[in-house]
Amino acid sequence: MLEKAAETIAKYNMAEKSESLLCCLSGGADSVALLLSLTELGYKVRACHINHQLRGEESDRDERFCVDLCGRLGVPIEVHRIDVHAYCAEHGVSVEQGARELRYGIFAECGCDKIATAHTLSDCIETAVFNLARGTGLTGLASVPPVRDNVIRPLIECSRAEIEAFLNERGQTWVTDSTNLTDEYTRNRIRHGIVPKLREINPSLEKTMAGTLENLREDNALIRRLTDELYERISRDGGLDAVELLSADRALSGRAIRRLLGENGAECSRETALRVRQLCEKGGRLTLGYGRYAALxxxxxxxxxxxxxxxxxxxxxxxxxxxxxxxxxxxLTLENDCIVQKKLTNFCADYDKIKGVIVIRNKRNGDRLRLCGRNFTSEVKKLLQAKFSPEERRRAVILCDSEGVIFVEGYGFAERVKADQTTKTVLLCKIS
Structure with a gap:
């Protein structure tokens, strides 16, 4: 196993000996094997144990085990206790998701060059089966990536059996999470029920799946690169050119759509991407959830x-x-007439032509005005549509006097109050 881990690190260029690594240590067999293998291979390692406080005394037992192990190995360790239930209640997420978000938030602040997690080949097989059962694409079938940003997985090509053999050879114990022994969670049902049945069909399941997953990752990397090239080529002003998007290969255009949705905080399933593609063909507007919508x-x-x-x-x-x-x-400021001689602009008004008090407000239905230099009146609604986004229109500044609209943000004052050579007092409007 140690040799295989070293080969995996080299193959995926995971880490250099000069880099500092944070080993995520739960106390289970996988993470203990990760810690031992990294130290035996000569890497600079620190450990991090997170007590999720979800299993009472068992959680505290795991913490003590990790501290004792690191003390024996001479590895620095930091321990964090987190309140998963409180976080999940506040953010409306599952316990599994909440725990993961809290963990990776802590890892991100560790100050190490790389974060090493103990995902194994067995984890990858279970994840691929889980994703397949729920419905997925190539990315989901490719399962857990060996490297993502600064997160590395040196044991990703090692099976659970190989890991336990590695530990037994060294007389190294580990702790067992009692929740892993039940079938309460879907992943456990896959581990205890489905994977053994697959192994009955193919006794070399781990070896076969290792090759399959590597093929899928390579194919997925190629398609992702082609998608990125398409995305950059058709990106315009925060959106995607719809004509070019529709003319691209469907596999690439679908991924480009999902990337656009994801980057803008929208749900990005295959079904949603298909509906967005139809929107590109027919026009209109599509509600996406999460307070977002797609449009042309x-x-x-x-x-x-x-x-x-x-x-x-x-x-x-x-x-x-x-x-x-x-x-x-x-x-709003008042100036004497000298400013008119120097600079007549649409943002200067003759204060004496204004009737009554000046009111600042947002747009109302039916608002109209005649802008400076025009011999016709315009709907304020259409003026704003020509210059502002929907969000900006609702916040656009309108000035009125007792006779109606005298100023529209982005356009200036109305003809009836414009400053001229006879103006004595100039009203200036500045918006920031």
Whole structure:
């Protein structure tokens, strides 16, 4: 097993001897074998044990075992205790997912070059079967990757039987998680029921599956690279060119769609990707969940946030001060007429032409105004559609007097209040 682990590290370029490694140590056979193999191979190793506090005294037993083992081996160890149940209740996730998120959050702060986890070939086989039963693609069938970012898995080509033999040869004990002995969890049912049946069909199951998984990973890596090339080629302004997307190979376009969905926080299953592809063909809008939707915008497939309901909001303007309105800072100031001589702009108004108090508000149905230099009135709705995204339109600043709209953000003041050569007092509007 030790030789196989060394070959795996070299094959996947997992780590250099000069790098510091964090060994994730639970006390189980796999993680104990990982710690021993890394130390025997001469790597600089620190251990990290996380007490999930889910199994009472058994969890504390595991912690003591890991501390004692590292003390005997002379390996530095850090121990973390986490409240998984509280985290899951707060974030609405399963115990398994919550524990994983907490673990990897701690690992990310470890300060080591690489994080070594004890995933084995047996884990990969169980994961592949699990994914196949739920429905998956090539990525799911390829199972657990040997390397992901700075996470390495040196034992990923070693079977559980090889690992236990390695430990027994050294007289090294380990602890057993009692929950692994029951069939309460799906993974345990696969381990205790399905995998032994597969081994009856093929006694060389581990060897055969090792080759199969490697083939799948190689194929998956090629398709991912081709997908990345397509994605970069058709990316435009935060979306994907719909025409080019539809003309690409379906396997690549499907992955490109799922990448776009995932990067924008949307659910990205195969079924959703197929519906998004139909959207590219027919147009329209598709609700994705998680507060997101997909749509076509000027030939681009984009993913946007669902509309946040913003109530009608208005404030009476104060001249000279700064006003916070829907996340923006608005400053209205008065200047003497010298500024008009120097710079006549659409953002200057003749203060004396304004009727009554100035009100700052967002858009209302039916808003209209005649902009400076135009001989016709425009719908504010259409003006905003031409210049702002849906999210920006709902927060666009509108100024009104007693006779109606006098200013639209992005366009300036209305013709009826514009400053000219006769203006005595100029109103300036600045939005930031």
């Amino acid at each position: 915008r000027n030939g681009l497939l984009v993913v946007e946030r669902e509309r946040e309901e913003i109530p009608d909001t208005e404030l009476t303007a104060a001249i000279g001060g700064e006003i916070c309105f829907l996340g923006k800072n608005i400053r």
